[in-house]
Structures are given as structure tokens and as C-alpha cells.
Amino acid sequence: MKMDGQRESENVEDVRGSRGGGGLPIGGRGIGLGGIVVALLASWAFGINPLTVLGLLDGGGGAPAVQSSAPAEHPKDPGAVFVSRVLADTEDVWGAYFQRSGQQYPAPKLVIFRDRWPTGCGAGEAAMGPFYCPADRKVYIDLGFYDTLRQRLGAPGDFAQAYVIAHEVGHHLQNLMGTTEKLDSARGRVSEREANAMSVRLELQADCFAGVWANLSQRSKGWLEQGDVEEALNAASQIGDDTLQKRSRGSVVPESFTHGSSAQRVRWFKRGLEAGDLKACDTFSSAAL
Numbered sequence: 001m002k003m004d005g006q007r008e009s010e011n012v013e014d015v016r017g018s019r020g021g022g023g024l025p026i027g028g029r030g031i032g033l034g035g036i037v038v039a040l041l042a043s044w045a046f047g048i049n050p051l052t053v054l055g056l057l058d059g060g061g062g063a064p065a066v067q068s069s070a071p072a073e074h075p076k077d078p079g080a081v082f083v084s085r086v087l088a089d090t091e092d093v094w095g096a097y098f099q100r101s102g103q104q105y106p107a108p109k110l111v112i113f114r115d116r117w118p119t120g121c122g123a124g125e126a127a128m129g130p131f132y133c134p135a136d137r138k139v140y141i142d143l144g145f146y147d148t149l150r151q152r153l154g155a156p157g158d159f160a161q162a163y164v165i166a167h168e169v170g171h172h173l174q175n176l177m178g179t180t181e182k183l184d185s186a187r188g189r190v191s192e193r194e195a196n197a198m199s200v201r202l203e204l205q206a207d208c209f210a211g212v213w214a215n216l217s218q219r220s221k222g223w224l225e226q227g228d229v230e231e232a233l234n235a236a237s238q239i240g241d242d243t244l245q246k247r248s249r250g251s252v253v254p255e256s257f258t259h260g261s262s263a264q265r266v267r268w269f270k271r272g273l274e275a276g277d278l279k280a281c282d283t284f285s286s287a288a289l
Contacts, residue, residue, distance in 0.1 A: 001224065011110060012111075079146070083161075086161075086166070087169070090107075092220070093216045093220070108137050111140045112141060113126070114142055114144075119140055120135035120136030121136070129145045130142075139169065139172070141165075145164070154234075157231030159224070159231040159232050160232055163269075170208075170210050171202075173209055200259060203259040204259075205281050205284070208281035209272060211272025211275075212273070212280070215274070215276035219276070239259070264289050268289075
């Protein structure tokens with residue numbers, strides 16, 4: 001990725017030098033790509049449904065955020081600057097997309113934290129990986145997740161890292177569109193298996209949105225280099241539910257999927273990438289995922 005010289009977002013808060021509050025693990029209103037690291041690898045290893053860990057089905061509001069002890073700073077180290085530039089690019093892409101429809105795009109903030117940090121959805125843990133909190137419209141990430149992505153999950157590369165941010169911003173779009181609220185409401189009226197299936201469609205749509213972003217950004221800036229798309233596709237494949245289940249327990253339980261299989265995640269990212277239009281990402285009406 002040719003990111004040198006790209007602008008940095010003003011919506012990034014680096015709180016790694018601050019002390020955050022404690023509290024319980026993030027509650028039902030937090031949606032995260034990186035939550036699979038613990039929720040899938042650890043939970044399946046102990047026979048616990050990952051949705052129980054993530055709290056996605058509790059239907060309740062998040063715990064109140066605890067005040068931090070120091071103000072946030074703008075990131076300065078290379079990893080954080082990279083994330084800031086990716087977020088800025090999502091702002092450019094979605095700002096222009098919404099403008100074409102006569103709407104304004106309220107961009108999310110991105111919080112870079114370490115270990116634990118209070119959020120509008122409860123206490124965020126680094127082990128949960130990156131996640132989006134609808135309650136405060138913020139994306140949270142401990143940059144150590146990228147080490148996990150590269151070393152443990154076999155998904156290296158800068159565009160793989162950008163895909164992670166784009167996926168979480170995809171959840172922000174779902175929040176703006178009212179999709180998240182509708183799904184949260186519906187989950188409380190169905191079985192756990194049906195709720196899992198709803199979560200899969202939500203996650204695959206966020207993957208598709210990430211693909212749309214990549215398409216539109218490439219059109220305007222041409223910053224993708226050879227191998228970049230393959231990095232994102234590999235990341236999508238490596239964090240598929242079936243791949244993670246095989247790695248952690250040696251078997252696959254499709255009814256417990258919450259993010260989609262490797263093939264599904266790749267398919268929906270590619271669909272967004274090829275279409276460059278959010279209308280191509282209606283996973284909820286699609287008969288086959």
C-alpha cells in the first residue's frame with residue numbers, strides 16, 4: 001500500500017499513555033472482528049459458545065464507561081500513523097458516498113488503547129481484538145492484535161491490517177443505517193442458533209462493506225500495490241469460523257458460526273470489491289451466503 005503522504009484522521013485518540021478503568025468484559029452492544037481471537041479460539045477450546053463471551057445476545061445496554069486519567073493524544077508511532085491514515089481514507093470514501101445521496105457522513109472515532117479501556121459498551125479488553133461500539137460510535141483497537149493476525153493467524157501485510165479497520169468501520173455504517181439496532185432487537189426473539197445465523201449475516205455484510213471501500217478508494221487514489229488484495233483475502237480466509245474451529249478444536253460446528261466460514265468471508269469481501277456499491281452487500285436478503 002502506498003500510504004506515504006496520505007492525510008491522517010483527526011478522529012483518532014491514542015490513549016496508550018493513559019490509565020483506563022476496569023469493569024466487566026464488553027457487553028452486547030460491541031461488535032468486533034477481532035473478538036474472534038478469544039471468543040472463537042478460547043471459547044470453543046472450553047466448549048463455551050463464543051456469543052456468551054462476547055455478550056452479543058444479552059440484549060442489554062453496555063456498562064457505563066469509566067473515566068480515564070489523562071487526555072488522549074494524536075498517534076505518532078508508525079503503526080498508529082498507519083491506522084490513522086486508513087481511517088482517514090474511510091472518511092474520504094464514505095463522506096463522498098453519502099454526499100452523492102445528499103447526506104452527511106458522521107465519521108466514527110478510533111481509539112488506540114493498550115490492555116484495557118473503558119468504552120460506551122463496557123470495558124474493552126485487548127484480548128478481544130478490534131471492535132466497534134455502537135453506543136459511542138467508536139472503533140477500539142490494541143495494535144498488538146496485528147501481531148496476533150500475523151504470527152498466530154497467518155495473515156501478514158499492511159492491507160490485511162487495513163481490512164480490519166475497514167471491517168469495523170463497516171459496522172459503523174450498519175449502525176448508521178439502523179441495521180445493528182434491528183438485529184439486536186430480533187436476537188431476543190429467536191433461538192441461539194437463529195441468532196448465530198443473524199450474526200453471520202451482519203459480519204459478512206461488514207466484510208462486503210470493507211470490499212466496497214477498497215474499490216472506491218482505489219479508484220480515487222490508486223494506492224493498492226500487487227499482492228495487497230491477496231493479503232486482505234487471506235486475512236478474511238484465516239479468520240473464518242471453520243478455519244478457526246479446526247485450528248482450536250480439530251472439528252467444525254456450523255451452527256455455532258458467528259462470523260461466517262472462510263469461503264463466505266472471502267466471497268462477500270470480493271463481492272464488495274468488485275461491485276463498489278453498498279447495494280451489492282444485502283446479506284440479509286441473500287438466499288445463499
